[in-house]
Amino acid sequence: MTLILVLSQNVYSQKITVAAASSLRPTLDYLVEAYESENPGNNIEIIYGSSGRLMAQIINGAPFDIFMSADMEFPQNLFDQGMATSVPVVYGLGRIVLWSAHLNAADLKLEDLADQSIRRIAIAQPAVAPYGQRAREAMEAAGVWDKVQSRLVFAENISQVAQMSESGAADIGIVALSLAIQPGLAERGYYLIDTSRHQPLEQGFVITRRAAQNRVAADFSVFLVSETAKTIFQTNGFDTLETEISEP
Numbered sequence: 001m002t003l004i005l006v007l008s009q010n011v012y013s014q015k016i017t018v019a020a021a022s023s024l025r026p027t028l029d030y031l032v033e034a035y036e037s038e039n040p041g042n043n044i045e046i047i048y049g050s051s052g053r054l055m056a057q058i059i060n061g062a063p064f065d066i067f068m069s070a071d072m073e074f075p076q077n078l079f080d081q082g083m084a085t086s087v088p089v090v091y092g093l094g095r096i097v098l099w100s101a102h103l104n105a106a107d108l109k110l111e112d113l114a115d116q117s118i119r120r121i122a123i124a125q126p127a128v129a130p131y132g133q134r135a136r137e138a139m140e141a142a143g144v145w146d147k148v149q150s151r152l153v154f155a156e157n158i159s160q161v162a163q164m165s166e167s168g169a170a171d172i173g174i175v176a177l178s179l180a181i182q183p184g185l186a187e188r189g190y191y192l193i194d195t196s197r198h199q200p201l202e203q204g205f206v207i208t209r210r211a212a213q214n215r216v217a218a219d220f221s222v223f224l225v226s227e228t229a230k231t232i233f234q235t236n237g238f239d240t241l242e243t244e245i246s247e248p
Contacts, residue, residue: 014216015043017063019054021070021203022159023094023131023176027236028068034232035223042216050157052128058083058208065211066221068203070094070158071130075206084206091224092238094201095177096134097190101166106189110142110197113172122153122161122170130201131158135174137198178237203238 020028025048032044047054051069058064058078067084068091069075075088098105103118113121124132132154139145153169155161158176162185165173180190205224211217223229230240 014214015045016065016211016214016217016220017045017047018066018068018220019047019049019058019062019064020068021051021054021130022048022157023070023178023203024048024068025159025179026182027178027233027238030232030236031224031229034228035220038223039216039219042219044216044220048157048159050124050129053156063210064208065214065217066205066207068205068224069130070201070203071133072202072204073130075204078206078208083209085209085212086207086221088204088206089221089225090202090204090241091229092203092233092240094131094134094203094238095195096131096138096174096193096198096201097177097180098172098193099162099165099175099180099185099188099190100172101188102168103172104189105172105191108172108191110138110144110191110193113139113142114144114147118171119151120153120170120172121148121151122155122164122173124158124161124174125154125156129155129157130203131161131174131176134198134201138174138193141197176237181237 028046036042051074055074058067067075072088078084079088098108123135126132126136155164161173162175162179164170179185207217207221233240
């Protein structure tokens with residue numbers, strides 16, 4: 001019996017690496033803390049970045065076990081290429097907001113970005129960051145995209161947008177709600193952009209081919225759609241769906 005217990009612990013005492021969209025910082029840190037408290041011995045390392053860049057790294061052989069994207073396109077791409085062993089699963093719905101350290105963003109709306117007194121507007125790079133693409137869609141819907149071209153400053157990911165807006169490198173940014181409500185940014189107000197102005201930010205994950213036999217990766221994926229995880233997501237600015245994964 002002792003031998004069986006030791007072997008079981010060795011199977012589950014593993015380390016996995018999660019490649020995660022920057023919009024998940026620090027939400028995923030809280031999720032990992034909750035998971036590891038329930039599963040001592042299982043260690044999860046997180047690498048944050050833009051979803052497009054992380055997908056490219058996985059394709060080029062980066063040692064990531066789970067990929068948590070800011071939209072469904074990138075994990076679906078990996079699955080279609082045979083580089084993921086699980087179908088993409090939605091873990092949350094993201095929201096975007098106007099946020100500024102220097103302006104009262106709560107009193108602004110998208111149309112106000114056309115005002116020339118707002119000199120620098122930060123967004124994530126639409127080509128690699130889903131939050132940047134949704135920011136572009138929202139500004140196009142508001143009729144200001146063409147008017148702000150010369151004043152846009154691009155960041156590689158949504159965390160960098162928040163940093164630029166906070167430091168003064170940009171007067172205002174289109175930031176993830178999940179970041180705007182965190183300590184440090186929450187002291188300033190924000191304007192919540194209506195979801196009718198952009199495509200849904202369905203955020204999803206897959207288990208990569210590298211982790212096909214990794215029981216911790218499978219176990220953590222189940223945790224990500226648990227009631228505990230949903231509560232953490234909701235507390236940190238994400239909407240959630242009724243999603244289930246079969247136990248591995």
